[in-house]
Amino acid sequence: METQNHEKVTVVNQIKSRLGNIGNAITGVGAEARRLGQEDPRRVVHAFKVGLALALVSLLYSFDFFYDGFGVNAMWAVMTVVVVFEFSVGATLGKGVNRAIATLLGGALGFVAHYAASYTGDKVEVILLGLSVFVIAVVTTFCRFFPKIRARYDYGLLIFILTFSLISVSGYRNDEIWDMAYGRLTTILVGGSATVLVCLLVCPVWAGEDLHKLTASNIQQLGTFLGGSLLFGRVYFQEEAKDDKNQALLNDYESVLNSKGVEDSLVNFAKWEPRHGKFRYRHPWHQYVEIGSLTRQCAYKIDALNSYLNSDVQTPLQHREKMKEACKKIILESSSALRELAMGIQTMTCSSSRDAHVVNAKSAAAKLKALMKSGLWPNADFLDIVPAVAVASLLIEVLGCTVKIDEAVAKLASSARFKKVDREPNRELSFDKMQRTPSILGSHINIIVE
């Protein structure tokens, strides 16, 4: 009797704990969903946009004139919406244009193949059509490996093979096939138009704008590492503790190291977009690739600096103090230059104060070099000095990278015709207002590892 009771209690407990686990899992998913939505509210908007476009197109099924007109082909409209609707306007337009043109070309070629083969005998026809599908598939699939083609037309090539195969090997008679091709193209255009209209008109997400923001924010993050308020300098010279909050701020730059993938996608998408906001038609998107690559080079140096901050072997503080003034000057001026650059990209303006920062930083670097040459640590243990010397030389290299980024941004500024301004005095404020954009990475990119 007691054993039975005991068993009952165990079973009840098990069920309770299972239910608890399920409850926890649901709460966890809810919390994660809230986090994803808060990180980038455009994700929620995007989900609703897809729903809207799909519901609109689905309703077309219900109108008799549409269904009667296109019959079973109407489903191509639904399919087009689901497959073509992407997060950004550029990605959607790219896929839409690819799909439309590829369907047209693939359909035309498929029709020709089908027509030509229909004049031969039954068995020859089958062999001819099979052969033509084989050849087209082989050639087109291989074309997808050409980097330039893949960057812009990968999806188009896929749809080209698809449409060609469907049309050429379909069992339809020649008069039917024309109707089918016409119907399919029309419904794809209906679905594509609905997609593009909803994507463009309801809170559009511009890949170009995100690329622009990401570029500015990456540069900004390097500047923040060096010193939102001279952060690296203050921590290195132990004026501020290396607590968790500071460490998190200092580690912000890490996302820059692996930003190449999403940057490349955004450049490809941006090229499809029409003029919007401050971006004219033929905005020099390729310039962002160069700036991004230089930013990452600078991030590698920053990574090295960071490892000295966390290293066990440190130059004693009294030795560090001797180069403090010169180092802090370089840090301050490089950081200001970087943040001024980020600000300039963000607002599409160029201000002359940036050059002043670079000039100041260069003269501070010259001073630091002279200082070290003069024998800054006459009686110190040589090995103690090594880390400090490495930090100093890394700072000089970061300055070098900053100058290179400055040149690349100047090129962008001239080809995208940034406005010349005298920066307002309350610019520290606007620096802080500049939005950090970690969300861009998670919203656009497709390759993610768990």
Place this chain on the structure above:
Amino acid sequence: METQNHEKVTVVNQIKSRLGNIGNAITGVGAEARRLGQEDPRRVVHAFKVGLALALVSLLYSFDFFYDGFGVNAMWAVMTVVVVFEFSVGATLGKGVNRAIATLLGGALGFVAHYAASYTGDKVEVILLGLSVFVIAVVTTFCRFFPKIRARYDYGLLIFILTFSLISVSGYRNDEIWDMAYGRLTTILVGGSATVLVCLLVCPVWAGEDLHKLTASNIQQLGTFLGGSLLFGRVYFQEEAKDDKNQALLNDYESVLNSKGVEDSLVNFAKWEPRHGKFRYRHPWHQYVEIGSLTRQCAYKIDALNSYLNSDVQTPLQHREKMKEACKKIILESSSALRELAMGIQTMTCSSSRDAHVVNAKSAAAKLKALMKSGLWPNADFLDIVPAVAVASLLIEVLGCTVKIDEAVAKLASSARFKKVDREPNRELSFDKMQRTPSILGSHINIIVE
């Protein structure tokens, strides 16, 4: 008359130059195609495999029993082949499984929605169905932003929305819809099976194997930088000229810096693959993520070393000479350890000689530190010494990274049960035989910028 002749000559010349341009373009495309094929011959094989699978499925159209049985649904078989066939087995299986399960679930749910709505009035039915499509699309699209879901089931969610919408809003009667759903699922299974069979049986490309090779080759490239035959050391101490060939070898490591994207894709694909070759079921693929991340950290240090090699400011050679022996020892031993690690991953063996290299390198590092402590350059200009000190401390850091990679590889070796071996004496030979694999990057990854 002369003017006319002159004009004729001009026109002829223009035509000739245009034809020449077209000819050059064709030759260029041909050369590029040959390069792509030679870089990774599996690309050519892949193109033929897609052609084969598609031709096979297309031929099914020609058999009456298939076409009569499934009618217009047969086109779903063609579509499945085109859309699901990917370069690697893992990517293909992942897409295939996603497609099959999503079609099943989406179809079932769509059927339920369609059935339930059919019991209401005409107008209510339209509204109910439109609403259900909207809700499913919104929820599922938002789910695609969850990183864990996106990594494995992104394609499945897409197909789920697609199938649900197609089935639920189709104008079919309830008895027809069952036939359609059945027909579609069967044809998708036929197309999917043909795809998977061709992909698996004809020269299969394993994402897991490529990930494994890429990981080994990335570590190997770092080792090669330091010294295939002590390359960095010999160039730094000016025993060898920095000619174009050496520079190209030295810059080989650069592809490691941006390898994260393709590595993440390969990990996701590899998880779909069954046991193959030396890889058991549940091979610890996630370990490769850790090794890859440590390898990149090491690559950042190597990047810094490289920038010292190309810097204008150099420590005079006579000063460098003083630390040459100790540095070359660290370089030799770190490089040997890295290449031993690469070799070990490649052959799935672990040899004890690796530990010996690490121990030797550590003692050389201790020696170098002691040497510098003893005042290596008593009368030298301090500023002259800075770059040499930086190089020395970077070498010590590279050694630190090597130790970390060693530990991560040891974890992999124990969980993947690498064989214990005593490495053969003719191992230099096998190092050279180890294939460099730049081709992996271009064959799998989807995001490429022109």
